[in-house]
Amino acid sequence: MPEINSEKIQKCRDIYEKNGLNKSAIKLFQDIIYEYYDTYKINFPWRQTEDPYHILVSEIMLQQTQVNRVIKKFQEFIGKFPSFHTLADSSLEEVLKAWQGLGYNRRAIYLKKCAEIVVDKYEGKLPKDRKSLKDLPGIGDATSASIMAFAYNKPVNLIETNIRTLYIYFFLYNDENISDSDIIEFVEKTLDRNNPRKWYNALMDYGRMIKKNFGNLSRKSKKYTKQKPFKGSDRQIRGIILSFLLKNGETNQKTLLTTLKIDNKRLFRILNDLKNDGFITAEANVYKIL
DNA sequence: TTCCGGTGTA
DNA sequence: TACACCGGAA
Numbered sequence: 001m002p003e004i005n006s007e008k009i010q011k012c013r014d015i016y017e018k019n020g021l022n023k024s025a026i027k028l029f030q031d032i033i034y035e036y037y038d039t040y041k042i043n044f045p046w047r048q049t050e051d052p053y054h055i056l057v058s059e060i061m062l063q064q065t066q067v068n069r070v071i072k073k074f075q076e077f078i079g080k081f082p083s084f085h086t087l088a089d090s091s092l093e094e095v096l097k098a099w100q101g102l103g104y105n106r107r108a109i110y111l112k113k114c115a116e117i118v119v120d121k122y123e124g125k126l127p128k129d130r131k132s133l134k135d136l137p138g139i140g141d142a143t144s145a146s147i148m149a150f151a152y153n154k155p156v157n158l159i160e161t162n163i164r165t166l167y168i169y170f171f172l173y174n175d176e177n178i179s180d181s182d183i184i185e186f187v188e189k190t191l192d193r194n195n196p197r198k199w200y201n202a203l204m205d206y207g208r209m210i211k212k213n214f215g216n217l218s219r220k221s222k223k224y225t226k227q228k229p230f231k232g233s234d235r236q237i238r239g240i241i242l243s244f245l246l247k248n249g250e251t252n253q254k255t256l257l258t259t260l261k262i263d264n265k266r267l268f269r270i271l272n273d274l275k276n277d278g279f280i281t282a283e284a285n286v287y288k289i290l
Numbered sequence: 291t292t293c294c295g296g297t298g299t300a
Numbered sequence: 301t302a303c304a305c306c307g308g309a310a
Contacts, residue, residue: 102306223296227293233293
C-alpha cells in the first residue's frame with residue numbers, strides 16, 4: 001500500500017470539523033492529493049494526449065470498466081480507428097469486434113454515433129461546451145464533465161465513483177445514504193481552478209487508492225445499487241449471441257437455439273431487444289450484425 | 291459466487 | 301425513480 005500521510009489527513013478533518021471547509025482546510029486537502037500524485041501518478045495512455053477524440057474514446061470505455069481492462073483496448077481501438085472520420089466510416093461489425101471484452105456493447109454503438117454526428121454536424125470537431133456534449137449519445141453528466149476537464153482543461157464539477165469515495169473518506173465517513181449534491185459542494189470548493197486537468201487526474205488516482213485499501217465507500221452513497229447475478233442473466237445471453245454473430249456471421253434462429261440451450265420464447269425476446277438496440281437485423285429468421 | 295459502475299429509457 | 305446493461309477480478 002502506498003504511503004499515506006495520516007497526520008495531514010487527520011489535521012484536515014479536524015479543521016473541517018471545527019471551522020468548516022475554510023481556506024486552510026482546502027489548502028491542506030489539495031496538498032495531500034498533490035503530494036500523493038507527485039509520487040504515485042500513473043501515465044495512462046489517455047493522459048499522454050489532449051486530443052478530444054482520444055479523450056472521448058477513453059471516457060466512454062472507462063464508464064463501468066476498470067482502468068486495467070481499458071488500457072490495451074484503448075490503444076488497439078485508436079490504432080484501428082484513429083479519428084472521428086475513420087470511426088464514422090467503419091462498419092458497426094468492425095467496431096463491435098474491437099469492443100469485445102469491454103462489456104456494455106451499447107457504448108460502442110453510442111461512440112460510433114458520436115463520431116457520425118461530430119463529422120456531420122460539427123465539421124469533425126468535438127463540441128467544446130457541456131450542453132452540446134451531453135446531447136451526444138452515451139455522454140451524460142460524468143463523461144461530459146470529464147471531457148471538459150481532460151480535453152479542454154475547464155474547471156467543471158466532476159463526480160464519479162473514485163471521487164465519490166474520496167470525499168466520503170475525507171469528510172463524510174460517518175454518514176450514510178449520501179447524495180451527490182452533498183458531495184458536489186466539496187468538489188466545487190476544493191477544485192484547483194487553475195489546473196483542472198491535473199487536479200482531477202490526481203483526485204481519481206487518490207480515490208482509486210482509497211478504494212483499494214479502505215473498501216468501497218461509495219456504498220454509503222445514494223447512487224450505490226446492488227445488482228442481479230450475471231450468470232444466467234439476459235446480459236450474459238446477449239453477450240454470447242453477439243460474440244457468436246461476430247465470429248460466425250449471419251445465423252438462423254435454430255442454430256442459436258441449439259447453441260444456447262435456452263427457451264425459444266426467451267431467445268426470441270432477447271433477439272428482439274438486440275434488434276431494437278441497433279445491434280442486429282432480423283429477416284426471415286436470419287440474424288446478423290447491423 | 292460476489293462484486294463493480296454511467297447512461298438511457300419507461 | 302427503477303431498472304437494464306457486460307465481463308473480468310477478487
